[in-house]
Amino acid sequence: MKVHLTLNGQATTLEVAVNETLLAALRRHGIFGVKHGCETGECGACTVLLDGRPVASCVTLAAQAAGHAVTTIEALGEYPEKGWKPTSELHPLQKAFAVSGAIQCGYCTPAMILAAKALLDENPHPTEAEVRDALSGTLCRCTGYVKPVQAVLDAAAELRGEKVIELKSPLAAPPGLFRPPQEEAGPPPVPSSFPPAGGAAGPYPLTATEARLEVRVAQETRPKTTYVGRPEVKVDAVKLALGRPAFAADVEMRGLLVGKILHSPHAHARIKRIDASKARALPGVHAVLTWEDVPRVAHSTAGQSDPIPGPLDFFSLDNKVRFVGDRVAAVAAETEEIARRALELIEVDYEILPAILDPREAQPPDRRTEVAAVFAPEDANSPADESQRLAADGHVRRRSAGLGSPAGANHELQGFPIIHDEPDYVPFGDCDPQRNLAAAIRIDLGDVDAAMLQADHVFVGEYSVPRVQQAPIEPYVCLTYWDEDDRLVIRTSTQVPFHVRRMLAPVLGLPVKRIRVIKPRIGGGFGNKQEVMLEDICAHLTIATGRPVLMEYSRQEQFMASTSRHSMHFRMRTGVMADGTIVANEMLVLSDTGAYGNHALTVTGNTGHKAMSLYDVPNIRFHADIVYTNRPPSGAFRGYGVPQGFFALETHMERIARELGFDPLEFRLKNAVKPGAEHPMSKVWSEGREAHGEIIHTCALEECARAGAEAIGWQRGQGDKGTRRQGDKEKAFPSPPLPLSPSPLRKGLGVALVMQGTAIPNLDMGAASIKLNDDGSFNLLVGATDLGTGSDTVLTQMAAEVLGCPPEDFITYSSDTDFTPFDKGAYASSTTYISGAAVVRAAQQVAEQMREVAARMLSAQGPAVEPYEITLEERRAWAPDGRSVTFAEIALHSLHHAQQHQIMGSGSWVSPDSPPPFAAQFAEVTVDTETGQVRVDKLVMALDCGVIINPATASGQVEGGMTQALGYALCEEMVFDQAGRLIPTDFQKYHIFRADEMPEMRVIFVETFEPTHPFGVKAVAEIPLDGVAPAVANAVYDATGVLIPSIPLLPEKVWRALREA
């Protein structure tokens, strides 16, 4: 049908199907600023203005736009400079979003800007609460909403004529970006009840968004810099604010087919028969692929360096399905409608197999490892009994004990489900598929058992953390096609383009050189896209059809058939002397890798490598089993095993401190690792490879703890329960809560100390190349993968610093396997450190060549100058006597005039060190003891990430990371039914935080200068995830006297815990 509407001010007629959503119709007509994030109107990425009001276009029919005015981001502004023709320039909202750092991945940015525009059009003087309400319909997984809210308030001020926003970086260098920190106003009063308007749970009290950003210097060794350390506007901010077609699916292509996957309805089954003939016969269907059609190549989906540190247990299509959502078949058809009908026509007979849905039941009962035995369901000893038993007999043997006896008799296995029984399974390390063991880790340092016997106190505790999803707002999306050279092009939303190319070559039967991977802008990844999970099947469909194929996951598919964070069970056992010195620390882990072993070994190894290194204990044990279950595969999720470990460690430490009557912060600091110490786990663990001990050169943990304590008001004293400083062990725990008032509300403070790493030592490699253009600008080509974090920007700042010109002189491009040098990809918090050092090397080469040319030019004009005497600054090469030539003159000279050559350089970097960032994270909570609701009022994070290259992007990382971690603490959880089906498959059942329910957040950077990096940086990306959940749980403990050893802290869980206490 034809729909007549006014589209972005123009009378337009669209040809649409009656059953087409407005979102689908707009994108089909090239309006790519409208984004797909879900199918239920809940993420808001598809927001358009309908007659000036925001609506979700995914739940509006295209036909319903008839006669109405539809406005998309495309109507709002233009790039400020487009040659001779004047432009309308950016809308104030677009400028404000770019300048304030409100844009990370930029996928939800058009929606936020439109929602804000609708607000400002009718209310030029919005309060912060009104801004937050206006943004509440648009989910952002990157920013934590601090900077978007600030941007809208700033834009409102400009529209009112009260200020002018310049589209350039705020000049204020740290400290004190944006606004100075304000004085603490003392403890907030305990309210008598949560605000009634939003029910007892909310709305959250709105806090002044101040974008409070502080950078303090712990070491005065930092060299003076010009561009490093400044809150530069992100290099991709303007295009994202304009909603330009920058993402993987934002392309039109002749002959494009739609790819769809048939997912398994069963948790564990063998495909007895599969008949696709009816589907293939459907007009418009170009290919149907089943396991009978594609080569069977065992591989891993984990995007990691060669060799893959895990089992090869995945097949593009298999005759066995291992979780609800696993692949059964794939279809390529001319339209989505036809593809869906084809899926329904595929006939499959399944032999349903018994499924393993609980990791504690993954190993055959007669053949459990010692670790698995600890967590086995029938092992119901109370922790107190266990404490005495384990401390007394020290029965857990040292590493030499191995994993127990080899395979038992096969008849014992009959009937017990073995998830990976395929003969072509390629094992790795200590995996044992015959008992559903994807990986095992046994690390012992010193003599834990002997130390436990000598400890004055031994504390045992069990903890658990859930499976949660990364939930990038852009789901998996991939486009594949044959180019004019018959090379396979994969345009994909990935964090690991080079791994995609290398890993898919054998799977597709193509040499690496015949594959080109293009990474456009990425709508968030958070580890989810460190996985090669859609590209293979999409490429198979292109190979099968010869046609371009686009595959986009729905939100439901994204939840049930991508990766998630490993759920883990922990048992901690810690030996402490009377003076508070920890002498032995043991962590046993049962980790659920789900149906495949991607990231199984490395995630859980990282759990121990980081969590068990924070406290410098001579005797450490870290034993882990990573088991297969018939649940979706776990994978990489920002933090990579470490948030799990710190929840267990830091709630356990809280218990110990309180039971022994120590201030929880002082107890932690007493035992924490100090600068100059050897990283405790570095000598025994390096992602399954040979380990080398590392010295911790920089550690401002104590300064972070002091700064954070001051910011949260730690000195305000104890929470309402009054346990924190009480020395009397008898009274500390069991005494009933004494209400301070009749109100059921209790307030409390909690802390957690955390550390992370910076890249994988001796393995992670990044490279960059830089070339000089005629006008003195540069192309900076990096293999590093900016997935919204701002890495393109900080890498540009580092190049700018070396070359002495502003970042806008760089054309930064990442990443395309044909054009950019190799980089292992965006993971392990490595880009600023590893890729940054590579950029510095490349820039130094370019600088050296420029100095040589400049020296020749200057010497020809006057007194002789040596290259080493030249300095590069303000786009000029300066001789000591004050003469100079411009970069453009150098470029023209070297490219056109004399001794011609292309000035260019390339650099690579790999580091033997993985310097840990450190942080202290604090939470202030209010608990409704009648209902069990927990409201987090404030989060503070003080962190030592080395030198901060860009305070705006770095603080954005911290705010967004804390927000994800807040969901981990309070409300996010992937729950399965008894058939193994995931229950929350949309944003109604899976809760992520919205703009109007955020606590106040404060970020304090305590800078050190890390000597292993040219600019002294360490990582910032992952560490914000680590400490929020334990800090919140500890604050609830402070408020109520009850430690809840598992997250999320759902109201019912809290209520039950309080009732049972």
Next chain:
Amino acid sequence: MKPAPFKYYAPVTVDEALAHLAEHGYEAKPLAGGQSLIPLLNFRLARPSVIVDLNNISELFYIRPDDGGLLIGAMTRQRQVEHDPLVAERAPLVHEVMPQIAYPQIRTRGTFGGSLAHADPSAELVAVNIALNGRFRLRSQAAERWVPADEFFVGLFTTALEPEELLVEVALPPMPPRSGWAFQQITRRHHDFCIAGVAVVVTLNDRGQCEQARMVFLSAGDRPVIAHQAAEMLKGHAPSPELIQAAAEKAARDEIDPGSDIHASAEYRRHLAGVLARRVLTQAFERAKARETGKSGNW
């Protein structure tokens, strides 16, 4: 993802819409704001063969005063109700609840009547309309009838509407003098459908005794639940904290039948219902007293 194919009609009058419904009966589905229906279509959980889109029927968009109360056209957008001064004045309970429904994009499109016809037992407007003694005007080609709100909701996502009928108008009577209201819900996150919720309107007589207490529970069964026994306990008595507590416990213990799901167990919902009932009754009686003594300027 997009809906399965269907026939699409976009009538501009109620009569025209009713003709389509009469012709297609069970095969047809009226489309109001679509914020619940279109997700169901997108997932193909609903596959009507005919969609009758009501969004072009201008005669269904209005808010009018009516003898001290209000008449609200079924297609009036939730956002308009949220910002309407007449609603704020005459139906303060509705005004207070509106911002808690979903988020701006949804309220832009979602309609007052659509939420009622969808009959989600956890939907705020369902409970509020019952608490306010709302009446719904239902029209078919052949007839028109008025159905009280408490008879309209007959089960999970099920109403008294016949396939050929449309909900066209809601009448909210004026609140009696000396009345107070309150609404509270507990959600896992703001904007979510609630784990438990209660809407209440209470009226005091001139001696300060409870004359009427109309308390409606959300997410407490397959339809909204009216606490008649609790109301009886309160009736004729001055609302003391003890009495309020007892009435709240009575309602939570004996009158509701909540279910279990991944968000909450039935036991917990029952507990929350009791806590919330106490809190809303307390607040509503305070408001009723304040209004009686003239403390509240804008009730």
